[in-house]
Amino acid sequence: xxxxxxxxxxxxxxxxxxxxxxxxxxxxxxxxxxxxxxxxxxxxxxxxxxxxxxxxxxxxxxxxxxxxxxxxxxxxxxxxxxxxxxxxxxxxxxxxxxxxxxxxxxxxxxxxxxxxxxxxxxxxxxxxxxxxxxxxxxxxxxxxxxxxxxxxxxxxxxxxxxxxxxxxxxxxxxxxxxxxxxxxxxxxxxxxxxxxxxxxxxxxxxxxxxxxxxxxxxxxxxxxxxxxxxxxxxxxxxxxxxxxxxxxxxxxxxxxxxxxxxxxxxxxxxxxxxxxxxxxxxxxxxxxxxxxxxxxxxxxxxxxxxxxxxxxxxxxxxxxxxxxxxxxxxxxxxxxxxxxxxxxxx
Amino acid sequence: xxxxxxxxxxxxxxxxxxxxxxxxxxxxxxxxxxxxxxxxxxxxxxxxxxxxxxxxxxxxxxxxxxxxxxxxxxxxxxxxxxxxxxxxxxxxxxxxxxxxxxxxxxxxxxxxxxxxxxxxxxxxxxxxxxxxxxxxxxxxxxxxxxxxxxxxxxxxxxxxxxxxxxxxxxxxxxxxxxxxxxxxxxxxxxxxxxxxxxxxxxxxxxxxxxxxxxxxxxxxxxxxxxxxxxxxxxxxxxxxxxxxxxxxxxxxxxxxxxxxxxxxxxxxxxxxxxxxxxxxxxxxxxxxxxxxxxxxxxxxxxxxxxxxxxxxxxxxxxxxxxxxxxxxxxxxxxxxxxxxxxxxxx
DNA sequence: GTGAAAGCGCTAACAT
DNA sequence: ATGTTAGCGCTTTCAC
Numbered sequence: 153x154x155x156x157x158x159x160x161x162x163x164x165x166x167x168x169x170x171x172x173x174x175x176x177x178x179x180x181x182x183x184x185x186x187x188x189x190x191x192x193x194x195x196x197x198x199x200x201x202x203x204x205x206x207x208x209x210x211x212x213x214x215x216x217x218x219x220x221x222x223x224x225x226x227x228x229x230x231x232x233x234x235x236x237x238x239x240x241x242x243x244x245x246x247x248x249x250x251x252x253x254x255x256x257x258x259x260x261x262x263x264x265x266x267x268x269x270x271x272x273x274x275x276x277x278x279x280x281x282x283x284x285x286x287x288x289x290x291x292x293x294x295x296x297x298x299x300x301x302x303x304x305x306x307x308x309x310x311x312x313x314x315x316x317x318x319x320x321x322x323x324x325x326x327x328x329x330x331x332x333x334x335x336x337x338x339x340x341x342x343x344x345x346x347x348x349x350x351x352x353x354x355x356x357x358x359x360x361x362x363x364x365x366x367x368x369x370x371x372x373x374x375x376x377x378x379x380x381x382x383x384x385x386x387x388x389x390x391x392x393x394x395x396x397x398x399x400x401x402x403x404x405x406x407x408x409x410x411x412x413x414x415x416x417x418x419x420x421x422x423x424x425x426x427x428x429x430x431x432x433x434x435x436x437x438x439x440x441x442x443x444x445x446x447x448x449x450x451x452x453x454x455x456x457x458x459x460x461x462x463x464x465x466x467x468x469x470x471x472x473x474x475x476x477x478x479x480x481x482x483x484x485x486x487x488x489x490x491x492x493x494x495x496x497x498x
Numbered sequence: 499x500x501x502x503x504x505x506x507x508x509x510x511x512x513x514x515x516x517x518x519x520x521x522x523x524x525x526x527x528x529x530x531x532x533x534x535x536x537x538x539x540x541x542x543x544x545x546x547x548x549x550x551x552x553x554x555x556x557x558x559x560x561x562x563x564x565x566x567x568x569x570x571x572x573x574x575x576x577x578x579x580x581x582x583x584x585x586x587x588x589x590x591x592x593x594x595x596x597x598x599x600x601x602x603x604x605x606x607x608x609x610x611x612x613x614x615x616x617x618x619x620x621x622x623x624x625x626x627x628x629x630x631x632x633x634x635x636x637x638x639x640x641x642x643x644x645x646x647x648x649x650x651x652x653x654x655x656x657x658x659x660x661x662x663x664x665x666x667x668x669x670x671x672x673x674x675x676x677x678x679x680x681x682x683x684x685x686x687x688x689x690x691x692x693x694x695x696x697x698x699x700x701x702x703x704x705x706x707x708x709x710x711x712x713x714x715x716x717x718x719x720x721x722x723x724x725x726x727x728x729x730x731x732x733x734x735x736x737x738x739x740x741x742x743x744x745x746x747x748x749x750x751x752x753x754x755x756x757x758x759x760x761x762x763x764x765x766x767x768x769x770x771x772x773x774x775x776x777x778x779x780x781x782x783x784x785x786x787x788x789x790x791x792x793x794x795x796x797x798x799x800x801x802x803x804x805x806x807x808x809x810x811x812x813x814x815x816x817x818x819x820x821x822x823x824x825x826x827x828x829x830x831x832x833x834x835x836x837x838x839x840x841x842x843x844x
Numbered sequence: 845g846t847g848a849a850a851g852c853g854c855t856a857a858c859a860t
Numbered sequence: 861a862t863g864t865t866a867g868c869g870c871t872t873t874c875a876c
Contacts, residue, residue, distance in 0.1 A: 162647075164869060175847045180871060188845060210620040211561050212869035216852045220557070230586055231785075236576055243603070252617060255601060257589070271598060274556040301508075384789045410785070417789045439577075439756070443730045443763045445791045510853060521863045526855060536861060558853035562868045848875080859864070 163206040172200040183208055214276065223466060224272035224302075225253045226265070228284035232382070233438045234408075234455055238283050238307060241459030249467050253281075279303035279466045283459070285351040303469035307462040310352050315477035317469060319462040323353045326451045326484035327360025330405045330433040333449065333486055335368045337431055338496035339403035343376040345390040345415060347407045357407050357435070376401055380411045387414025395422050402430060403492075409434035409441050409450050416444070416491070427493035437487055447489035454482050509552040518546040529554055560622065569812060570618035570648075571599045572611070574630035578728070579784045580754075580801055584629050584653055587805030595813050599627075625649035625812045629805070631697040649815035653808040656698050661823035663815060665808040669699045672797045672830035673706025676751045676779045679795065679832055681714045683777055684842035685749035689722040691736040691761060693753045703753050703781070722747055726757045733760025741768050748776060749838075755780035755787050755796055762790070762837070773839035783833055793835035800828050 165183075169176040174193060181189045182197040189197075200206075214220040223246055227235050239253075246253055254277060256268035272280060280302055305317040334342050344361055347354040362372055378393050380386035387406055394401070395418065406412035412434030416426050424430050426446055434441060437452035461480055469475055511529075515522040520539060527535045528543040535543075546552075560566040569592055573581050585599075592599055600623060602614035618626060626648055651663040680688050690707055693700040704723075711718055724739055726732035733752055740747070741764065752758035758780030762772050770776050772792055780787060783798035807826055815821055 162869095165871095166869080176870075177847060177872095178845085181846085184871085190845060193845080207616065207620050209561075209622065209869055211557055211566070211622055212852090213871075214852095215555075215557050215561055215854090215869080216871045218852075230582055231579075233577075236582065240576055243601075253601070255589075255599070270553065274553050276555065276557055384785055388789070413786060413789050417791070420791065439730055440759060440786050440790075443734070443759050444786075445763070445766065508853095511855095512853080522854075523864080524862060527862085530855085534861060539861080555853055558868090559855075560868095561853080561870090562855045564868075846876085848873105850871105850873085852869105852871085854868090855866105856868100857864105857866085860862080 162209070163204045165206075165208065168197070168200050168204060168206050171204065172197050218276075220276045220278055221251045222275060222277045223251050223253050223463070224269075224275075224277040224280040225255050226268060226272075226280060226282050226284060227255070227257050230257055234436055234453075235283060237455035238459035238462075241456030242281060242283075242463045243459075244456075245460040245463040246467070249463075251278075251463075251467060273302065277302060278470045279305070281305050281307060281459075281462055281466055282309050283307040283462070284309055285348070285353070303466055303473065305462045305466040305469065307458050308353060317462075317465045317475075317478050319458050319465065319480045319482070321353075321453045321455075321458060321484050322481050323356030323484070324360040324363070326435065326453070327357030327405070327407075328364045329360070329484070329486045330357075330435060330451050331361045331364035332367075333433055333488070333492055334403040334405060334431055335364060335370065336495055337403070337493045339431060340370055341373075341376065341399075341401040342370075342403040342405055343378075343394055343399065343401040345387055345394075345404065345406040345411045346377060346379050347382050347411075349379060354407060361405060375399060380407075380414075382408050382410060384410045384414040384417075387411025388418045389414075391415035391418035392422075395419075395424075404430055404432045406432065406434050409436045409438045409448060412448055412450070412491075413440070413444055416448075427491050431493040432491040433486075434491075441487075442489065446491045449489045449492035450487055451484045452487050453484045457482060508555070509550045511552075511554065514543070514546050514550060514552050517550065518543050564622075566622045566624055567597045568621060568623045569597050569599050569809070570615075570621075570623040570626040571601050571603075572614060572618075572626060572628050572630060573601070573603050576603055580782055580799075581629060583801035584805035584808075587802030588627060588629075588809045589805075590802075591806040591809040592813070595809075597624075597809075597813060619648065623648060624816045625651070627651050627653060627805075627808055627812055628655050629653040629808070630655055631694070631699070649812055649819065651808045651812040651815065653804050654699060663808075663811045663821075663824050665804050665811065665826045665828070667699075667799045667801075667804060667830050668827050669702030669830075670706040670709070672781065672799070673703030673751070673753075674710045675706070675830070675832045676703075676781060676797050677707045677710035678713075679779055679834070679838055680749040680751060680777055681710060681716065682841055683749070683839045685777060686716055687719075687722065687745075687747040688716075688749040688751055689724075689740055689745065689747040691733055691740075691750065691752040691757045692723060692725050693728050693757075695725060700753060707751060721745060726753075726760075728754050728756060730756045730760040730763075733757025734764045735760075737761035737764035738768075741765075741770075750776055750778045752778065752780050755782045755784045755794060758794055758796070758837075759786070759790055762794075773837050777839040778837040779832075780837075787833075788835065792837045795835045795838035796833055797830045798833045799830045803828060 165176050165179050169179045179197055182194050307319045365372055378390040380390045419430055426432050434448050434450035437450045441448040441450050511522045511525050515525045525543055528540050653665045708718055724736040726736045758778055765776055772778050780794045780796040783796045787794040787796050
């Protein structure tokens with residue numbers, strides 16, 4: 153009564169060799185595109201491979217060659233457009249170099265990050281791309297684990313004091329651009345909905361915000377700042393809180409577009425028009441930004457490019473190790489749409 | 499002048515065995531949680547493993563045991579919330595069973611799908627989860643390739659005539675719910691922005707649309723139907739086309755939320771109010787649906803559950819093969835928000 | 845240009 | 861309860 157197990161034996165290199173009347177070595181050479189095979193032999197072997205529908209076992213290959221062409225990606229939230237874009241860029245770049253990514257996301261509980269890393273190291277990943285915010289405790293944990301010979305590149309994540317390769321977007325500049333846009337449009341009281349404080353990017357954008365205020369000679373007022381968690385709902389709540397607090401403000405810089413859109417909903421419900429009563433600038437340039445009402449002015453980040461660049465550095469670190477730490481910082485730029493209002497006539 | 503290659507040798511099972519004064523077999527037994535090891539020995543071995551920071555090589559293990567605990571996911575567009583959710587559910591379920599997913603998305607050119615599949619089969623995936631629309635030519639190609647002993651489950655994809663495991667959402671019913679909602683609100687002329695015709699779900703939702711019209715005794719008018727490509731921009735264009743065509747309609751069913759939002763923008767630009775002039779229902783219940791203006795009435799699909807269920811079926815098929823084809827069909831449900839207007843007083 | 849021998853790190857199948 | 865032998869499918873090394 154046992155289920156019939158069709159174990160469907162795979163064709164091995166040995167069968168190809170026998171069929172072609174050569175040694176397994178020769179087949180191996182053909183597979184690896186070595187030059188030292190007679191053109192005729194090569195052709196014959198190729199034919200046999202095609203006829204038998206032979207596919208080399210990546211597992212056996214990497215066991216002996218000690219190269220897996222596998223990279224690990226540790227990220228936090230796949231639902232977020234931001235990370236999805238990093239992933240898309242990284243995947244594409246990896247494929248061009250013959251590598252592929254093993255995913256390992258720490259979605260819900262970051263408790264299981266050690267387990268994620270174990271999955272990756274047990275599969276002998278050649279390198280790891282860290283694309284998630286810095287959490288408190290894990291820095292040394294991660295780094296110790298990873299110093300075991302795996303290359304590491306951090307995207308949008310800066311382990312303090314670690315000398316490693318990082319790729320990031322200039323968040324100070326981005327925050328400054330967003331804020332300046334609002335100031336240039338004549339606003340003096342600019343509220344900010346920030347992301348979670350433990351994110352480096354949050355601090356940086358806040359720094360940009362303060363710098364822009366300072367440059368405009370406008371005092372910094374901490375009561376205008378509320379923290380969200382990047383979600384639409386948190387943006388909505390944050391704006392309700394600002395409104396309930398009776399703060400006076402005529403503009404808002406939200407540190408991501410989702411919170412901006414949540415905040416706009418709260419403003420609308422409170423009878424405040426955007427941009428007439430409150431001008432709004434978001435961050436990320438998610439696809440819906442162009443289509444919401446009003447179309448959202450936002451800071452565009454080249455996230456695919458971040459993923460691509462990080463992967464390029466990672467592969468370089470794998471293939472020629474011993475390089476030094478390096479930080480690549482890409483620029484973000486403001487995309488002007490209706491939500492920020494218009495410049496004041498000078 | 500060569501870069502110093504820190505080859506950082508990994509600890510092997512042999513070193514653990516030597517250090518613990520047992521055979522590699524015994525260590526292997528401990529690793530695999532076999533019962534036939536003396537409690538004391540087990541403890542000793544565990545200690546040595548911890549001390550040496552030993553991690554078994556997944557590669558060597560699966561070479562000999564012929565089990566990789568690896569699943570392949572073939573999907574089309576990671577930018578789409580819909581597929582992201584399937585992926586999240588699938589990943590979670592897989593992890594609970596000790597499996598993990600290798601991704602292989604056919605983002606841009608579906609030309610390279612054979613290459614994607616090769617990547618998966620070369621890595622000895624035990625099963626493949628197909629989560630993408632049916633494309634024309636590839637059905638037999640995929641299926642032939644996959645009949646080579648790999649289990650296959652299709653989510654949201656129905657290769658014609660193939661006897662395999664599928665998980666899907668009831669799109670006929672979903673399309674009908676969306677349309678009925680609009681009809682119940684007193685509309686007689688309901689336009690539809692459909693997705694690409696090659697998608698099975700598109701046909702099914704259209705079937706539901708027609709069924710609802712028929713049930714209400716309203717004639718079907720093909721001039722009210724325009725095809726989009728799921729994007730915001732295509733929804734916008736489709737609505738412009740409908741408006742330019744001079745069609746008379748007071749309601750719209752868009753087959754996904756992004757096109758609905760694009761269409762709403764076009765309506766707004768044309769001076770038509772939603773829902774007063776045109777009531778709108780979307781599909782998918784993407785996160786922004788709740789926060790756009792007006793909040794979007796839409797059909798919610800349990801996509802995470804689809805991913806989870808498909809993975810469950812896949813693992814079952816792997817671990818006890820020989821089962822028959824089966825189709826699990828989950829239900830979608832309407833989420834009422836403002837964009838569809840209100841029922842007519844009876 | 846090609847082949848033979850050795851072995852990657854681990855587990856299956858037997859022994860004891 | 862533990863050890864021994866063999867070998868997964870391939871590449872590396874060295875011989876010819």
